[in-house]
Amino acid sequence: MMRLAGANDRAIHGDTGEAALRRLALAATKYYVCKRGPVLANEALECLGGNGYIEDFDLARIYRELPLLSIWEGSGNVAALDALRAIGREPESLDAFFGEAELALGADARYDDAVSSLKKELTQFDDIELRARRLVEQIAVVFQAGLLLRHAPTAVADAFCATRLARDWGSAFGTLPAGLDLAPLLERTEPGF
Numbered sequence: 001m002m003r004l005a006g007a008n009d010r011a012i013h014g015d016t017g018e019a020a021l022r023r024l025a026l027a028a029t030k031y032y033v034c035k036r037g038p039v040l041a042n043e044a045l046e047c048l049g050g051n052g053y054i055e056d057f058d059l060a061r062i063y064r065e066l067p068l069l070s071i072w073e074g075s076g077n078v079a080a081l082d083a084l085r086a087i088g089r090e091p092e093s094l095d096a097f098f099g100e101a102e103l104a105l106g107a108d109a110r111y112d113d114a115v116s117s118l119k120k121e122l123t124q125f126d127d128i129e130l131r132a133r134r135l136v137e138q139i140a141v142v143f144q145a146g147l148l149l150r151h152a153p154t155a156v157a158d159a160f161c162a163t164r165l166a167r168d169w170g171s172a173f174g175t176l177p178a179g180l181d182l183a184p185l186l187e188r189t190e191p192g193f
Contacts, residue, residue: 020096032140079130155184
């Protein structure tokens with residue numbers, strides 16, 4: 001989100017490359033957040049049990065309100081087609097996106113494969129509307145992975161790539177591969193006293 005905020009700031013001041021990136025990345029991010037937000041809130045409720053569900057706890061309100069995102073922003077199909085519209089009407093948005101993606105190439109083979117696969121998918125225009133949701137999800141995940149590979153601790157980026165890019169782990173949280181080093185991830189959750 002901060003990368004998009006930065007792109008927005010630079011676009012306002014005349015940076016056409018950042019404006020192009022913002023156009024596609026924002027559409028893909030809106031789609032992804034609208035789809036994943038309610039699922040994340042549900043997982044958080046499960047972790048907290050009954051305490052998370054009672055109205056005295058803020059999470060109950062968040063859980064109730066997250067589905068409103070897709071009502072405000074439009075259905076999943078509308079959001080996915082908006083991203084495709086950005087690619088069709090503003091081809092420079094796709095160039096800007098892949099320019100951003102290329103900044104992380106070489107950092108992780110799974111990421112490199114995902115970028116290559118996405119490029120191939122976006123050159124096949126037959127039935128692209130039917131594949132819109134999956135394509136836009138891939139755009140959002142590649143965008144996230146690239147940023148994590150460039151700016152996050154290695155363990156965080158590795159876990160993300162292992163669970164989002166390596167193979168289809170499904171949409172549930174916590175579907176981790178064997179051998180993933182969890183210690184650095186768990187250490188990040190401890191208070192820094």
